[in-house]
Amino acid sequence: NAGVTQTPKFQVLKTGQSMTLQCAQDMNHNSMYWYRQDPGMGLRLIYYSASEGTTDKGEVPNGYNVSRLNKREFSLRLESAAPSQTSVYFCASRRNTGELFFGEGSRLTVL
Amino acid sequence: GIQVEQSPPDLILQEGANSTLRCNFSDSVNNLQWFHQNPWGQLINLFYIPSGTKQNGRLSATTVATERYSLLYISSSQTTDSGVYFCAVEESGSARQLTFGSGTQLTVLP
Numbered sequence: 001n002a003g004v005t006q007t008p009k010f011q012v013l014k015t016g017q018s019m020t021l022q023c024a025q026d027m028n029h030n031s032m033y034w035y036r037q038d039p040g041m042g043l044r045l046i047y048y049s050a051s052e053g054t055t056d057k058g059e060v061p062n063g064y065n066v067s068r069l070n071k072r073e074f075s076l077r078l079e080s081a082a083p084s085q086t087s088v089y090f091c092a093s094r095r096n097t098g099e100l101f102f103g104e105g106s107r108l109t110v111l
Numbered sequence: 112g113i114q115v116e117q118s119p120p121d122l123i124l125q126e127g128a129n130s131t132l133r134c135n136f137s138d139s140v141n142n143l144q145w146f147h148q149n150p151w152g153q154l155i156n157l158f159y160i161p162s163g164t165k166q167n168g169r170l171s172a173t174t175v176a177t178e179r180y181s182l183l184y185i186s187s188s189q190t191t192d193s194g195v196y197f198c199a200v201e202e203s204g205s206a207r208q209l210t211f212g213s214g215t216q217l218t219v220l221p
Contacts, residue, residue: 031207042115042197042211050207058208059112090154098142098161100199100209102154
């Protein structure tokens, strides 16, 4: 039982390049989330998916797209990376009773 | 949107000391969780506590929803307790979005 798995764990991009962060959970949770964490700040919600086939914007969605591929997988795409998107990205899934479980994070640097 | 404030922002303790971390929120909530982010960056769910009191070993948490605050107690602190403690709340009617506070950085010295 791996919980929430994110790939890659580290990535360096040049400005303008694109990439996709992958996330998968094996806990059969309906809701999944993408957060970003910047130094000295808490986590800010980028996008979430309340159930398979639905996605909604969070607090900071600009510059990102998401896909809820199936119940297990929720990917985050940067179409044209910018230095302001340098951050640590966390995927999470949520039990129906409310508890949130996080992946180990993906550290992205945009030069 | 809902505001979440955590205090203190930084806390340094000697091993064995007790501490209380506070989370204030600006509106009614139907979900409140405490997380620990260890020095390696992993986020661990400590408590799901929209109201009442829970205990897990040396840690306990109390949420008084009517007064819009929650407290996390750490007793007999250990160096492994070091890290950042986050409070996160779901505003009533917010469609399952959790809003995080900016955290309390705890350092436990040996």
